Amino acid sequence: MKKNDYQVRFGLVVRKLRNKKNLTQEELASLCDLDRTYIGSVERGERNVSLINIHKIASALNIEVKELF
Incomplete structure (x- = not known):
């Protein structure tokens, strides 16, 4: 799996x-x-999201970080 594939899957x-x-x-x-x-x-998979922003997104969605993966 290519690096960008992970970004696209995360965005989806x-x-x-x-x-x-x-x-x-x-x-x-x-x-x-x-x-x-x-x-x-x-969401379009164009960003390599930092851990800090992953945490912000999870918090805003009221979910645990692991649910994003």
């Missing part, structure tokens, strides 16, 4: 969980204290 999980919580990208970004464009690029 973020999008799925965000949609499950009925949140827009903008709402999730606000809860994470991140920019909406950053969330969009994460």
Whole structure:
């Protein structure tokens, strides 16, 4: 599996969980204290997300970090 494949799979999980919580990208970004464009690029697999931002996303979705993987 290529590096980008992990990013794409991670982004798909973020999008799925965000949609499950009925949140827009903008709402999730606000809860994470991140920019909406950053969330969009994460969901498209364009970002190599830092551990800090993974934790922010998990917290905003009210889930454990492991659920993102």
